[in-house]
Amino acid sequence: MRLLTIAAAVVIAAFASPILAETRTITDDLGRQVEIPVDPQAIASLDDLRLTLPLIELGAPVVASHGRISRVDSSQYIRSADILTGASFENSNIAFIGIEPVDLEALAAAEPDLIFTLVTSNADADQLQAIAPTVVFDEDITDRFAIYDRLAEMTGTEPRLWVLKDRYAKQLAQLTRLVDTESISIGLIEGGSDGAIAIEHTFGSLGRVVRDAGFIQPDVIEEIAPGGRAALSAELLPLLDSDIMFDTYRGDRAEGPENAHARMEEVFPGYCEALTACTEGNYYRIPRDEAKAISYNALSAMTMMLLTILSAPAPVGE
Amino acid sequence: MTATRTILTASGFWLCVAGVGIAFLWHISVGAKAIPLATVWEALVAPQEGVFDHVVVRELRMPRAIFAISVGAALAVAGALMQGVTRNPLAEPGILGLLAGATFAVIIGIGWFELAGTAYVPLFAAIGALVGAALVWTIAGAAPGGATPLTLILSGAAVSGFLYAIESAALLLNEDAFDDFRVWLSGSLAGRDMGTFLWALPWFAAGLIAAMVIARQVTALAMGEETAAGLGVDTVRIKFIALAAVIALTAAAVSIAGPLGFVGLVIPHVVRLFLGSDYRLIVPFSAVVGAGYVVVVDIAARVVLAPIEISTGIVTTMLGAPVFIWLVRARL
Numbered sequence: 001m002r003l004l005t006i007a008a009a010v011v012i013a014a015f016a017s018p019i020l021a022e023t024r025t026i027t028d029d030l031g032r033q034v035e036i037p038v039d040p041q042a043i044a045s046l047d048d049l050r051l052t053l054p055l056i057e058l059g060a061p062v063v064a065s066h067g068r069i070s071r072v073d074s075s076q077y078i079r080s081a082d083i084l085t086g087a088s089f090e091n092s093n094i095a096f097i098g099i100e101p102v103d104l105e106a107l108a109a110a111e112p113d114l115i116f117t118l119v120t121s122n123a124d125a126d127q128l129q130a131i132a133p134t135v136v137f138d139e140d141i142t143d144r145f146a147i148y149d150r151l152a153e154m155t156g157t158e159p160r161l162w163v164l165k166d167r168y169a170k171q172l173a174q175l176t177r178l179v180d181t182e183s184i185s186i187g188l189i190e191g192g193s194d195g196a197i198a199i200e201h202t203f204g205s206l207g208r209v210v211r212d213a214g215f216i217q218p219d220v221i222e223e224i225a226p227g228g229r230a231a232l233s234a235e236l237l238p239l240l241d242s243d244i245m246f247d248t249y250r251g252d253r254a255e256g257p258e259n260a261h262a263r264m265e266e267v268f269p270g271y272c273e274a275l276t277a278c279t280e281g282n283y284y285r286i287p288r289d290e291a292k293a294i295s296y297n298a299l300s301a302m303t304m305m306l307l308t309i310l311s312a313p314a315p316v317g318e
Numbered sequence: 319m320t321a322t323r324t325i326l327t328a329s330g331f332w333l334c335v336a337g338v339g340i341a342f343l344w345h346i347s348v349g350a351k352a353i354p355l356a357t358v359w360e361a362l363v364a365p366q367e368g369v370f371d372h373v374v375v376r377e378l379r380m381p382r383a384i385f386a387i388s389v390g391a392a393l394a395v396a397g398a399l400m401q402g403v404t405r406n407p408l409a410e411p412g413i414l415g416l417l418a419g420a421t422f423a424v425i426i427g428i429g430w431f432e433l434a435g436t437a438y439v440p441l442f443a444a445i446g447a448l449v450g451a452a453l454v455w456t457i458a459g460a461a462p463g464g465a466t467p468l469t470l471i472l473s474g475a476a477v478s479g480f481l482y483a484i485e486s487a488a489l490l491l492n493e494d495a496f497d498d499f500r501v502w503l504s505g506s507l508a509g510r511d512m513g514t515f516l517w518a519l520p521w522f523a524a525g526l527i528a529a530m531v532i533a534r535q536v537t538a539l540a541m542g543e544e545t546a547a548g549l550g551v552d553t554v555r556i557k558f559i560a561l562a563a564v565i566a567l568t569a570a571a572v573s574i575a576g577p578l579g580f581v582g583l584v585i586p587h588v589v590r591l592f593l594g595s596d597y598r599l600i601v602p603f604s605a606v607v608g609a610g611y612v613v614v615v616d617i618a619a620r621v622v623l624a625p626i627e628i629s630t631g632i633v634t635t636m637l638g639a640p641v642f643i644w645l646v647r648a649r650l
Contacts, residue, residue: 099490194501195378195509196627233350233627234509235374266511269377312424 014292026154031121031171036133037113039156043119044112044132046121048078049308050139053295054148055116056087056165064095066102068120072254077241079252080293084301095116107131116151139227144294145208163175164296171303175213178311185216187242187277190288191249191260192267197240200224204260206246212261218242238277244284244309245277251287260285284309328598330592334603338344338387338610345386345613346379348621374561385507385584386616386630387609388522389575390585392567394608395529397582398589398600402536406467408645410570410582413471417579418478419450420572425485425499439519443569444521453477475564502576505631506522507616510574518570523568529601536597578612578631580638586612587641 021039044064045051051067051092056078067076067089080086089096099108101122107115112132117123119138126232128134135154137147147313152161182304188207201224208209210217220239224230249260264271272278284304290298347358353371360366361375393411399410411417415632423446433442454644457473458465489499501508535556538546543553572580585608586600593599612630619630 101490193509197383229494231627234378235349235351238370267509268373269512270373273368274373 005266020078025134027134028135029141030125030136032136033124034129034133034135036135036154040154041112042111043155044097044110044115046097046115046117047201049080049292050118050144050147050294051151053081053084053117053174053293054077054151055155056081056092057083057295057297058152058155058160059153060151060157061095062092062106063112064097065089066098066100067096068099068252068253077252080289080295080298082304083251083287083289084293084295084297104128104254108274113153117153143227144202148244148294151269164254168296168299168303168317169182171300172209172212175303175307179213183216184244185218185219186210187240187241187245188221188291189245189264190229192234192263192271193249195234195239195267197234197264197267197271199232199240200228200229200293201226205298206291206302207296209299209306212308215305218254223278234271237271241275244278244282245275247283247285248288248289248291249285251289258286263293280308319343327593331603331606334606334610338388338606338613341610341617342383342387342563345383346375346618347376349379350618351378352626368436374624377575379501381512381515382507382510382616383613385510385574386613388475388515388518388607389507389571389578390581390610390612392522392525392571393581393606394528394585394611395601396564396567396571396605398586398597398604399529399532399536399564400531400582402540402597402600403557403587405469405540405542406470407587408467408583408642410580410586411564411571411579412478412579413583413642414474415450415454415477416447416568417450417572417577418481419446419448419453419567421503421577422446423449423483424572424576425488425503428486429499439514440518440521440569440573443572444565446563447568447572450477450481451561472579473485501629504629505576505634506576507552507575507619508627508630514556518623522572524546525563525569525570526605528559528563529605532556533597533601534564536601537595540595540597576631579635580642581608581612582632583645584641586637587645 022036024038025033025035028034032113041061042266043053043055043060045062046066048066052062054060057284065078067078070077071073076089077089078094095106095110097103097110107128108131114136115128115132117128117134117136118154119124119136119140125134127134132251137150139147142150149161152158179264188199188203188210190200190203199221200207202211218240220232220236247260247264248262249255249257268274270284273315275283277283290301342543343358346362347353347355351374353374353634357371358375361369361372365372365376396416397410400411400414401407411420420436420443423442426446427439427442431438433439454473454477457463457476458469461469461473463469485503533640535546538551539551539553539556546553546556586604589600589603589607593603612634615633616630619628619633622628
């Protein structure tokens, strides 16, 4: 009987081990060859906004994430994930492993079998590698939505990604069918601070929709390298003037449109007068969490917002 | 003072004022947007509503130049007073813990009590500067040999380092809550708001007026307490007024620009090189030269690496540190 038990254990181990430990080798953005599990079961993310949120949307098994501490009530939260997916540290099995830099011991305690991080993170890739296979992304090399694609590919959640992409394509098609996007210019501002205006080549999901739909963007935005950002001097504010402009505020900090307005007033007193979009009532202040997120839910929200603002109303009486 | 020397000094003073005027015009003539000089002049003398370039000059560049003038004058005068009263050539708000104390208090005030743009910011900064100074003097005074220039510098470094560590911990513990301070903490005039300046203005004015009023007695104090007392100076009263003036000036400067290091060290020494040790001259000249210095430094901060702007505090520190080292070698 004892011999039979041992034999059964050997057989199980012989068949099970390759399955459990099945790995493949990928090259990350640092050029490192990393052996990652084919079917990761416990993923840790070191950036909430740009990695955890996509992973949650994809339905990947995230067990630990970098997060933030709320200015409002000091609670821990996953930026943008709460408002775009409903997921939080409280209602999920995701462990909070700290703000930047993350707590490596908390990370190790979560026992991840795969770690995703960004090159901008303060954690050392080799140290992380000692905890679990670590893939480092560099946003200067890989576009943020391309990182999303790679996350899906590495976590085996591509079928979910295809559904999300298909949905976005249909929403985009509807937008371009109903709005003459190529004749409308849109200027996007992340916000003003310290005498400058923060702009990006592609500002999150809103920037992605604007690009994908074919809207015109100001030259000063087009001149930024893909994936890049710039602090535009307030003196050059009119360069951003467009038919429609968007500015953002931090909803996660309980801010509202008045905060975005106050920041711009601080950067350029009377800024509205310098912008046709603003004087004509086409300057919108929207929550940054939705606009900036790298998320297909955010893409949906942004597409719908643009459609609502820009599609012509049906004439009265028809 | 002979009549000739008086005329020369007065001429020198007005030349310095003219220099500040030129630096001011230079400051408002350069920037990210190329604006013709004629338009800049028009914006000054005949501004028209709705003309964007006029708005840039009047609403962006002029306030910043005014902030630079105020902060430069305040820190230079604060440094001059400290050097005169303590007879310590290395005394200045940054080295003796006042800047660190004021900066720490402003972070607490804005970061935790959300006092941005209110009258409480200079008040918090003043309390912080006072606590910083008291700590430095207490620690230095407890050292063997008392509060010598060396012990003051060492305790100033210790207190500044300690407060900086707490600031860093606060920033790390709640990155989100404190990320608005990153630029301000490096000492910057970019994007400062007029509201805070207006709240700081009475502090600037009170500090500068007090400094002018006690300048004669500070000259006596700079010769030694016994000499000053022999000349009829109420040394305790003058020290108290000087401390209040230094705190008011430091608090006002920090409220606007954050910690701008070494301005209070460099300028009084430059002025003393030309004018000797009469604080009736050192104080007003320090105010004017300090104002011009920070205006020019701020121009450099804006244009040297254009279109990237570096913090004014980085430039003042880069320029001030060698002077500090030279003074340590020469005077300690």
